[in-house]
Amino acid sequence: MSTSHEYIEMREMLERGEEVCPVRYVLSIIGQRWKIPILWHLADEDAPQRFSDLKRSIPGINDVMLSKALRELEADGLIHRTLFPVMPPRTEYTLTERGKALAPVLYSIHDWGTVQIELDKRQFRKQNL
Numbered sequence: 001m002s003t004s005h006e007y008i009e010m011r012e013m014l015e016r017g018e019e020v021c022p023v024r025y026v027l028s029i030i031g032q033r034w035k036i037p038i039l040w041h042l043a044d045e046d047a048p049q050r051f052s053d054l055k056r057s058i059p060g061i062n063d064v065m066l067s068k069a070l071r072e073l074e075a076d077g078l079i080h081r082t083l084f085p086v087m088p089p090r091t092e093y094t095l096t097e098r099g100k101a102l103a104p105v106l107y108s109i110h111d112w113g114t115v116q117i118e119l120d121k122r123q124f125r126k127q128n129l
Helices: 004-013 023-030 034-046 051-057 062-076 101-127
Strands: 079-084 090-095
Touching: 023 034, 023 101, 034 051, 034 062, 034 079, 034 090, 051 062, 051 079, 051 101, 062 079
Parallel strands: none
Antiparallel strands: 079 090
């Protein structure tokens, strides 16, 4: 499961029966820097993704951070890891049903981001005239 302080706090609150803000809870699960890009690439591709596919698709991520994020996403039930018993070992990742439920949110974030990038580009162009 996610190891962030926020996530641990949210889980403890749930165990005590306290009210938990849904937005804070979601962000405690997927808010780590690399998790949304990983989920995005798994949602955007029709086929399972291998570790190397994900690493290539996400500029700036290193093996350690990708491995950690994948383990946490799997423990949180958002992705499924399939290990094939071949040499060398092959591992593929897909979204679970719980992870697929996030796809519309991810597409909305992508669409919103695309609009914001264009607005900011226009603003930069105006400033540089």
